[in-house]
Amino acid sequence: MLNYSQRVHYNRAEKLNFINWIVVIFTLILNLFTPTTQNLIILHSITILILTLLEVYLDISVSTSVAIGAATKDLFDRTLFKLPIGSKLGNYSPRELYDIAITTCSNHNNKLDYNTQISNTGNDTPPGLKDWYTNKQSKNDNYCILNCQSENIYWCDKLSKKLLKIIIIIATIFFCITVLFITLVDVPPYLVLIKIIPFIGLAFKSNEVINITTYNKAYSECNTLINALTTTEVPPIEMLINLQEHIFTLRSSKHLIPNTLHKVQSETIHQMWAKLK
Numbered sequence: 689m690l691n692y693s694q695r696v697h698y699n700r701a702e703k704l705n706f707i708n709w710i711v712v713i714f715t716l717i718l719n720l721f722t723p724t725t726q727n728l729i730i731l732h733s734i735t736i737l738i739l740t741l742l743e744v745y746l747d748i749s750v751s752t753s754v755a756i757g758a759a760t761k762d763l764f765d766r767t768l769f770k771l772p773i774g775s776k777l778g779n780y781s782p783r784e785l786y787d788i789a790i791t792t793c794s795n796h797n798n799k800l801d802y803n804t805q806i807s808n809t810g811n812d813t814p815p816g817l818k819d820w821y822t823n824k825q826s827k828n829d830n831y832c833i834l835n836c837q838s839e840n841i842y843w844c845d846k847l848s849k850k851l852l853k854i855i856i857i858i859a860t861i862f863f864c865i866t867v868l869f870i871t872l873v874d875v876p877p878y879l880v881l882i883k884i885i886p887f888i889g890l891a892f893k894s895n896e897v898i899n900i901t902t903y904n905k906a907y908s909e910c911n912t913l914i915n916a917l918t919t920t921e922v923p924p925i926e927m928l929i930n931l932q933e934h935i936f937t938l939r940s941s942k943h944l945i946p947n948t949l950h951k952v953q954s955e956t957i958h959q960m961w962a963k964l965k
Contacts, residue, residue, distance in 0.1 A: 694764065841914060
């Protein structure tokens with residue numbers, strides 16, 4: 689139930705994030721037009737303001753869904769690995785995460801999907817949650833935990849690319865077009881502020897640049913720890929706990945991988961991981 693709950697919340701975050709990008713881009717395009725009558729100017733300004741507020745709301749909703757997903761994943765792992773569980777995982781207590789998982793799985797709209805997810809493995813169609821971690825030969829229990837943690841990082845590496853460049857390119861293009869428009873077209877001073885408002889929503893989305901930086905930093909630290917731990921005969925439990933904390937930071941970043949990509953690549957990545965020693 690915990691595993692299904694984290695997937696639902698990450699999928700929700702990804703969908704809301706996609707919708708938010710559409711709203712941001714639409715608002716910036718709408719911002720390029722300047723109405724000619726007073727009534728249209730008022731309608732245009734109100735529309736842009738409403739869309740900008742919608743962008744902020746969607747961004748907050750994405751953050752909430754990611755926070756629940758990351759905390760739920762961490763609770764799932766710590767329970768499975770028998771690692772210490774604190775009173776709070778991020779902003780949520782274990783009891784709150786259990787309640788959210790129960791509510792999510794008992795939701796009538798999720799019943800069919802829930803049964804499919806807990807019945808199918810990652811190699812089935814559609815890929816599911818059964819046998820979440822690959823069963824690999826391990827020297828001892830601690831090494832088994834390390835294998836599972838390494839599998840998490842392996843998936844992150846294979847599915848995370850190029851989003852930073854896309855965000856920078858989109859932001860730069862629209863900013864340059866807007867500045868050029870304001871410079872070349874005779875825009876009344878009171879409309880200049882209206883032209884700037886949509887960039888509030890874009891500023892929120894630009895936080896994803898920071899999110900990706902946080903993601904990459906956490907990924908690098910996870911990799912360093914894994915490389916160090918693989919040289920030990922029995923990985924120290926303290927280092928495994930430290931690694932788990934870095935994995936939580938990685939998961940908490942709003943660097944969202946499209947669920948479609950997960951579905952397309954699931955079987956391939958499972959097979960690639962299974963072949964690694």
